[in-house]
Amino acid sequence: MRVRVDQALCVGDETCVDICPELFEMDGDVAVSKKDEVPEELKEACREAAESCPAEAIIIEE
Ligand code: SF4
Known part of the structure; x- marks a missing residue:
């Protein structure tokens, strides 16, 4: 399973960082996946x- 954040869609509300800080972090105004x-x-x-x-910016590939 792979994951990435579409930075063009991300609105930077940090929900993903709150839910899973092991996997997501902020890079300026947008989130990025750490792995x-x-x-x-x-x-x-x-x-x-x-x-x-909220932006459906987290793309998962199974
Ligand atoms: S990827 Fe989604 S949940 Fe994470 S900061 Fe961006 S908009 Fe918010």
């Missing part, structure tokens, strides 16, 4: 972050 490959133990939080993102 491309999602570790097993973070998959559920990653999906939750993607579902909670």
